[in-house]
Amino acid sequence: MAQDSSQPTPPAAAPARALLPTVVPALVVGVATSLLLVGVSTAAEELQDVLWQDLPDALGVGGYSVPWMFVVLVATGIAVGLVVWKVPGHAGPDPATTGLDAPVLPPAVLPGLLLATAFMLAGGPSLGPENPIIAVNVSLAVWAGLRAFPRTRERSWVALAEAGTIGALFGTPVAAALVISEALAGQRVKGRLWDSLFAPLAAAGAGALTVSLVSEPSFDLRLPPFGRPGWGDLLASLVVAPVGALLGMCAVYAFPYVHGAFARLRHPMLMLPAGGVVLGALAALGGHLTLFKGLDEIAVLARDPDGWSAGEFATMTVVKLAALLVAASCGFRGGRIFPAVFVGTALGLCAHALVPGVQPAVGVSAGVLGILLAVTRQGWVSLFVAAVLVVSPGILVLLCIASLPAWLLVTGRPLMQLREDGTAVR
Numbered sequence: 001m002a003q004d005s006s007q008p009t010p011p012a013a014a015p016a017r018a019l020l021p022t023v024v025p026a027l028v029v030g031v032a033t034s035l036l037l038v039g040v041s042t043a044a045e046e047l048q049d050v051l052w053q054d055l056p057d058a059l060g061v062g063g064y065s066v067p068w069m070f071v072v073l074v075a076t077g078i079a080v081g082l083v084v085w086k087v088p089g090h091a092g093p094d095p096a097t098t099g100l101d102a103p104v105l106p107p108a109v110l111p112g113l114l115l116a117t118a119f120m121l122a123g124g125p126s127l128g129p130e131n132p133i134i135a136v137n138v139s140l141a142v143w144a145g146l147r148a149f150p151r152t153r154e155r156s157w158v159a160l161a162e163a164g165t166i167g168a169l170f171g172t173p174v175a176a177a178l179v180i181s182e183a184l185a186g187q188r189v190k191g192r193l194w195d196s197l198f199a200p201l202a203a204a205g206a207g208a209l210t211v212s213l214v215s216e217p218s219f220d221l222r223l224p225p226f227g228r229p230g231w232g233d234l235l236a237s238l239v240v241a242p243v244g245a246l247l248g249m250c251a252v253y254a255f256p257y258v259h260g261a262f263a264r265l266r267h268p269m270l271m272l273p274a275g276g277v278v279l280g281a282l283a284a285l286g287g288h289l290t291l292f293k294g295l296d297e298i299a300v301l302a303r304d305p306d307g308w309s310a311g312e313f314a315t316m317t318v319v320k321l322a323a324l325l326v327a328a329s330c331g332f333r334g335g336r337i338f339p340a341v342f343v344g345t346a347l348g349l350c351a352h353a354l355v356p357g358v359q360p361a362v363g364v365s366a367g368v369l370g371i372l373l374a375v376t377r378q379g380w381v382s383l384f385v386a387a388v389l390v391v392s393p394g395i396l397v398l399l400c401i402a403s404l405p406a407w408l409l410v411t412g413r414p415l416m417q418l419r420e421d422g423t424a425v426r
Contacts, residue, residue: 022199024158025145029160030206031135034168037207040114040133044121051122061078064288069124070280074120079274080116080332087112095333096259096418100179100376102135104142104158116333119215124291125279126323126342127334131170131425134335137161138361160203167204168211170388176204178380195207221302221345226361226392233398237366240351241402244344244370245409247317251325252374252416256424259329260271263422268331275330279323284318293334294320294342305349305360313350317343321371330340336416340375341385344368361390362398369399370406375416379403 051072057064084091089109092098105113117132141161142154159180166176180200267273283290289297301308308316324339347370348363365386372382383403387396414424 002132010223012199019195019198023202025149026160026164026199026202027172027206029141029145029157030164030167030203031210033141033161033164033203034207034210034214036137036309037129037133037165037168038211040118041121041129041215044118047118047122048295052124066280066284069283069288069291070277072271073124073280073283074276077272077274077279077330077332078269079119079123081268081270081272083112083116083119084272084331087115089113090268091116094418094420095131095331096255097420098131098135098415099415100134100162100335100378102131102138102158102162104154105135105139107139107143110136110139111199113333120327120332120334121293124283125275125327125332125334126290126292126294126339127327127332127336128293128295128338130165130335130337132333132335133153134162134165135168137165140358156199159200163200164203164207166207168207170385171208171212172388173201173204175207175381175384176207177201178384179378181380203315210356221299221364221389223302223305223361223364223390224359225393226359226390228277229394229398232357233359233362234401236351236355236362237398238405240348240358240366241370241373241399241406242409243348243351244367245406246359246370247321247343247347248340248371248374248416249410249413251321252414254325255329255414255416256418256422258325259418260422262330265407265415271331275332278326278330282319282323282326283425286316286323290316290320290323290342293338294354298342298345298400301349302360302364305352308349308353310350310353313346317346317350320346336375337372338383339380340371341368341389344371344386345389347371361378361392361395365390365395366402369403373403373406374410377410377415379407 052063056068061068089112091112092105092109113132113136117129120127121129138158138161141157145157163176163180164181167173177197180197262271264272321343324336328336344367345364347366351363352358352360369382369386372385383399386399414426417425419425
């Protein structure tokens with residue numbers, strides 16, 4: 001039977017001899033990116049202990065008293081403002097204009113960006129390390145890779161560094177594979193998908209394994225066991241996920257206006273300390289659990305899902321989202337995924353407190369899914385993070401269904417990322 005010439009010819013798979021030479025560079029990049037993440041995180045944790053434990057103990061004040069939270073957050077704004085103002089490269093571009101797909105920065109910019117990120121992580125603003133660490137790793141990989149192998153493509157080194165860092169951030173190469181697959185979906189990929197994923201997956205695996213051996217990260221919140229999903233669980237997920245998406249979109253729509261308000265101050269030594277003042281007021285309202293990137297804090301919430309009232313969970317949800325919005329708008333260097341996970345967790349536990357029939361695992365995973373869909377607009381990553389918080393196969397069915405109405409609420413709308421002129425990216 002003759003083949004129909006109108007049918008497109010499937011792309012040829014890359015031969016093994018073309019893929020094998022990429023293994024060693026991918027492994028090297030994966031290990032290096034994870035070690036840089038661990039190094040910055042460890043340094044920030046040491047500084048955090050000094051700022052929030054050693055200093056207040058020496059001064060005889062409460063580490064999380066309202067005056068001390070104000071002092072540290074404003075001081076953090078001043079420290080980061082000085083870095084942005086005086087250090088060569090000004091700690092990179094405006095963080096409101098960047099996402100996980102990081103720009104390649106000149107090497108001279110990277111020390112300032114790392115310093116500003118470490119100060120931010122230690123000082124308490126509600127941002128995570130993902131965006132700046134990915135930017136630094138991408139820039140270093142491109143700089144070193146093109147010098148070692150001049151005939152290679154820049155984009156190949158970018159993909160390896162992004163994959164290695166994401167694998168290290170989440171402790172598994174699956175997250176990196178999902179992010180890259182989603183990125184490739186909008187491109188014309190030469191070759192088959194798994195050929196394109198081969199080297200990045202090796203880098204992500206090396207990054208995840210390195211971090212696992214060094215620091216043993218875990219996203220499992222150890223919530224009360226969740227068994228076979230029922231009709232009530234389906235209803236709860238179909239309600240909580242869209243509510244999370246709507247809440248996240250409130251922050252997305254407010255982002256250009258809040259960013260514009262801080263931008264009118266025109267100078268980092270005004271913008272960042274002013275942001276510190278606002279963050280101090282929010283911390284006084286929401287409590288110390290609404291500080292920092294949020295991963296350690298959600299573990300505290302998950303250990304006692306019934307330990308706070310619905311009103312307290314609702315307050316933490318709104319305050320953390322506002323803190324994320326302010327920190328991302330005033331110039332602190334950081335990413336938005338990890339604090340968004342806290343927002344979704346607090347929202348899900350609020351739903352459990354309001355309606356005890358909503359299982360904590362269902363409420364948390366659905367809340368995280370909705371918020372992340374709004375903030376990141378990356379469906380696979382949102383599903384992955386929401387599912388990995390609850391180690392239960394049954395939760396995946398609920399999340400896949402709950403993602404549909406939540407996605408309808410966010411698709412085609414602005415992203416939580418701005419252009420250089422301050423307008424929202426779509």
